[in-house]
Amino acid sequence: MDDETLMAYADGELDPxxxxxxxxxxxxxxxxxxxxxxxxxTRAALAxxxxxxxxxxxxxxxxxxxxxSAAAPVVAPAAVATAEPAAAPSGATVVxxxxxxxxxxxxxxxxxxxxxxxxxxxxxxGAPGEAPVRGAxxxxxxxxxxxxxxxxxxxxxxxxxxxxxxxxxVASFRGPDGALCREFxxxxxxxxxxxxxxxxxxxxxGPAWDVRFALAAAPDSGGYAPASSIEALEVWxxxxxxxxxxxxxxxxxxxxxxxx
Amino acid sequence: xxxxxxxxFADDLIALLPNLRRFALSLxxxxxxxxxxxxxxxxxxxxxxxxxxxxxxxxxxxxxxxKNAWIDMTRRTRIRGVSVDVHDTPEAAVTSGTESEDRLMxxxxxxAMAGLSDDHREVLTLxxxxxxxxxxxxxxxxxxxxxxxxxLARARAALAEKLGIG
Numbered sequence: 001m002d003d004e005t006l007m008a009y010a011d012g013e014l015d016p017x018x019x020x021x022x023x024x025x026x027x028x029x030x031x032x033x034x035x036x037x038x039x040x041x042t043r044a045a046l047a048x049x050x051x052x053x054x055x056x057x058x059x060x061x062x063x064x065x066x067x068x069s070a071a072a073p074v075v076a077p078a079a080v081a082t083a084e085p086a087a088a089p090s091g092a093t094v095v096x097x098x099x100x101x102x103x104x105x106x107x108x109x110x111x112x113x114x115x116x117x118x119x120x121x122x123x124x125x126g127a128p129g130e131a132p133v134r135g136a137x138x139x140x141x142x143x144x145x146x147x148x149x150x151x152x153x154x155x156x157x158x159x160x161x162x163x164x165x166x167x168x169x170v171a172s173f174r175g176p177d178g179a180l181c182r183e184f185x186x187x188x189x190x191x192x193x194x195x196x197x198x199x200x201x202x203x204x205x206g207p208a209w210d211v212r213f214a215l216a217a218a219p220d221s222g223g224y225a226p227a228s229s230i231e232a233l234e235v236w237x238x239x240x241x242x243x244x245x246x247x248x249x250x251x252x253x254x255x256x257x258x259x260x
Numbered sequence: 261x262x263x264x265x266x267x268x269f270a271d272d273l274i275a276l277l278p279n280l281r282r283f284a285l286s287l288x289x290x291x292x293x294x295x296x297x298x299x300x301x302x303x304x305x306x307x308x309x310x311x312x313x314x315x316x317x318x319x320x321x322x323x324x325x326x327k328n329a330w331i332d333m334t335r336r337t338r339i340r341g342v343s344v345d346v347h348d349t350p351e352a353a354v355t356s357g358t359e360s361e362d363r364l365m366x367x368x369x370x371x372a373m374a375g376l377s378d379d380h381r382e383v384l385t386l387x388x389x390x391x392x393x394x395x396x397x398x399x400x401x402x403x404x405x406x407x408x409x410x411x412l413a414r415a416r417a418a419l420a421e422k423l424g425i426g
Binding site: 011039042043050060068070171238 | 277304306329
């Protein structure tokens with residue numbers, strides 16, 4: 001009998017007939033019995049570890065508070081489905097997105113996103129009539145050479161734009177509308193690191209690239225956005241229905257497809 | 261004002277936080293990276309809440325989110341060329357025991373766990389600590405059930421050797 005079967009017996013994962021066979025074998029074969037005992041004891045050793053409290057109290061309290069506050073607001077789905085921002089309850093911000101799922105951003109997250117989102121046409125924050133959120137990020141696409149770099153630079157490569165901006169291409173995705181979208185970071189000596197996602201507008205009218213997400217992040221010592229500041233981006237990618245990042249081959253094909 | 265339907269999602273999620281961090285540590289080992297993973301997981305779980313099927317195990321659902329966040333994080337780290345030191349961090353082995361004997365046992369087990377491969381630590385955490393079935397663990401990890409079983413059997417044999425168990 002193989003180890004997997006003996007282990008499954010120790011774990012109670014076998015069907016009754018097979019379990020009976022193993023039990024019979026264990027009754028007569030000391031090695032089989034010892035092997036089963038080994039699987040039982042390794043599980044028991046780990047089970048003893050189960051009671052160890054692994055979460056720092058401060059973090060547990062902060063997250064618990066976050067969860068409770070996020071779970072509290074209840075929004076009638078019908079009100080959101082109209083994509084009418086005025087229907088949003090006070091304190092929450094509805095973000096109309098091209099995705100199928102309308103959603104309400106928890107306030108804390110909305111605050112962190114408000115730092116830089118609000119540019120581009122794909123995303124609007126705030127109720128009608130409010131001034132759009134503006135920040136240093138708005139300059140993102142103004143950098144000379146950036147549209148060209150977006151159309152050619154493979155993920156993992158870096159370049160320096162004519163104005164001295166360091167550009168690192170991070171990844172490519174397909175948006176929910178099929179548009180090619182590119183995640184990149186720009187680093188300038190006199191400004192915060194920007195994490196941005198721009199999607200290609202294939203309509204041929206207006207600018208070729210539309211910045212749909214941008215977030216200023218205090219750089220770590222290496223000049224890159226620290227992992228924790230990518231959190232908002234991760235959530236954004238998730239809720240907007242961005243696909244998995246493209247392989248380099250698929251990305252190359254997609255970039256070649258952009259050429260006129 | 262109609263009161264919201266009774267819903268234990270928030271309480272259940274809060275109760276899961278220690279489990280999420282333990283699973284995060286089994287993947288990332290470095291404590292600050294694990295904390296980031298737990299936070300990302302909480303945000304995503306709150307966002308995706310309407311897609312959670314209450315009939316499913318909440319822990320398995322959250323572990324899948326956490327695992328995907330870890331994959332994203334390692335992918336980004338790789339692309340950015342920033343090294344996250346996940347191997348030489350003793351923090352994962354630090355815990356607070358109450359009884360000295362328990363403490364000794366826990367330290368031994370954690371020390372042995374730390375010496376295992378990432379794949380082995382992950383599957384051991386899911387099945388032996390979180391008490392998931394092989395099928396549930398397979399879904400979280402994203403491999404076939406047979407792979408979970410062979411991996412888990414090897415992991416336990418390796419753990420037994422380190423702990424001096426028969």
